Amino acid sequence: MxxxxxxxxxxxxxxxxxxxxxxxxxxxxxxxxxxxxxxxxxxxxxxxxxxxxxxxxxxxxxxxxxxxxxxxxxxxxxxxxxxxxxxxxxxxxxxxxxxxxxxxxxxxxxxxxxxxxxxxxxxxxxxxxxxxxxxxxxxxxxxxxxxxxxxxxTAQAAFLAGYLSAATSKTGKVATFGGVNIPTVTIFMDGFADGVKYFNEKKGKSVQVLGWDKDKQDGSFVGDFKQVDKGKVLTQGFLDQGADIVMPVAGPVGSGAGAAINEAKAKGSDAKLVWVDSDGYLTAPDYKSVLLTSVMKTxxxxxxxxxxxxxxxxxxxxxxxxTLDNGGVALAPFHDLDSAVSADTKSELDQLKKDIISGAVKVESKASPKK
Missing domain, CATH: 3.40.50.2300 (Response regulator)
Structure with missing residues (x-):
């Protein structure tokens, strides 16, 4: 099979x-x-x-x-x-x-x-x-x-997204939030946070993650997958705190995050969005101009x-x-924001993907599937 x-x-x-x-x-x-x-x-x-x-x-x-x-x-x-x-x-x-x-x-x-x-x-x-x-x-x-x-x-692909976000951030702050605190949501948030942590360790940086504490398994949640306006409010709060990249893990509520970032861009912000589940460039085209990448499940x-x-x-x-190995999860192309990702970062992501597949880099989440 x-x-x-x-x-x-x-x-x-x-x-x-x-x-x-x-x-x-x-x-x-x-x-x-x-x-x-x-x-x-x-x-x-x-x-x-x-x-x-x-x-x-x-x-x-x-x-x-x-x-x-x-x-x-x-x-x-x-x-x-x-x-x-x-x-x-x-x-x-x-x-x-x-x-x-x-x-x-x-x-x-x-x-x-x-x-x-x-x-x-x-x-x-x-x-x-x-x-x-x-x-x-x-x-x-x-x-x-x-x-x-x-x-x-999905922690594997989200790890790549966290590393990318930390490498791309200009403010040194990135954020994530969820719809509901359940394993299929927190697995993204765990991977994202660990990817940022790995970047900090490798680069001697201190990029912060707002919205999620992996050790405590607690963070910011909408409470469901319906309240788009609440997703927008949460995202605006992260932007106000200095985050310039936000990854919502909340299904349709992600549209609220996209709307907040679009509005911020119209005011001169360089904030960016990371989508989840599908390639948001295709499924959520209203946010193309601010979409850095997506953590995809095929x-x-x-x-x-x-x-x-x-x-x-x-x-x-x-x-x-x-998994990354069988193509079941992946990081989407950068599309219109390709130029925002440096050649060095692209090369590092390619190697990091290989290291995760080989086991040289361990990606672990309490929510990871049991083999």
Whole structure:
């Protein structure tokens, strides 16, 4: 399974957001039954096969992990000729009924997106052993054998982003904040902070990280993935304290950070933004002019591959773990701000990536996936 994913991961992280066809009913709130019926056994023909997806409350237009995962479902529909069904959850209370609707509607495999769906996925999968499930960004050793986790060691790529941010900062202060204090958020913040620390050690500098204390596992959080205005307020607070690079780890709330930095730029600031999950240059183009880089998880390709394997009768509950080595996580290009990154820093990042892959540089987080 791992080899299959490695071969296909770098086909591209972004498929492009397109509309669902008549065979792909996109719903909001509690889901209706998908079109295709039957059991969840593999090896079905394309016409018999329906793959489904349930978002968390961020929805499929979050410019982040829900959107990227959904693009993988759309790619599977196009490339494999299958039917799909997707439902957007409006609140946490929608997870259980949305999952039940997928099972009752005959989905061959249902992909759930995000840490917040972990408990509901486990409960529904346990109650329906003949249905297959995959879950993005959640791992539980007590999952039944019909669940495949799709998880990422994002601390590795975030480490590179932290080093880059420290090297690029002109004020000697950078910042990060999260949506909710959960492992799939704090793993970014841990990696970012350690990348800054590593830069300081190598260069004899003292760049500060605002918003996160790795040792205490505490910092600045919005409290959810919805309050864009609060993300803007937090970012403005960091800018007021002197930070000139901010990495929000908060799904759609990252737009608030981008808006604050755009406004600061209009007033003469040189502040920059680091996006997460997807390449923000593509998914959040309003912030192109201030986007330094993105810490990417190639979720779309992994989702499509898991669906293909199940359709081909090759479902495997072994967790897929995205790393720098297999291309599951990566640092995005610098795009319009390429000239803001020195040649020396680019060279150092290339070597640092190699050192992380080889194990010469250890990147560790309490939230790192268990192999």
């Amino acid at each position: 791992k080899k299959t994913l490695q071969r296909t991961l770098m086909r591209g992280a972004t498929v492009g957001t397109v509309g669902l066809s008549a065979t792909a009913l996109l719903l909001t709130g509690c889901g209706a039954a998908p079109e295709a019926g039957g059991s969840a056994s593999g090896g079905a023909t394309s016409s018999d096969y329906t793959a489904c997806m349930v978002s968390d409350s961020g929805g499929f237009d979050d410019k982040s992990f829900n959107q990227s995962s959904h693009e993988g479902l759309l790619a599977a529909q196009k490339d494999l000729g299958i039917k799909i069904n997707a439902v957007q959850s409006k609140a946490d209370t929608d997870y259980d009924p949305n999952l039940r609707s997928m099972v009752s509607g005959g989905c061959k495999i249902t992909v759930t997106v995000g840490f917040l769906l972990g408990d509901a996925t486990k409960a529904i999968a346990t109650a329906n052993p003949n249905s297959k499930f995959a879950i993005v960004d959640y791992q539980d050793p007590t999952f039944p054998s019909n669940v495949k986790p799709i998880i990422y060691d 979720m779309s390709t992994a989702v499509e591959t898991v669906i293909k394997d199940d359709k081909d009768g090759k479902f495997d509950p072994t967790p897929y773990i995205g």
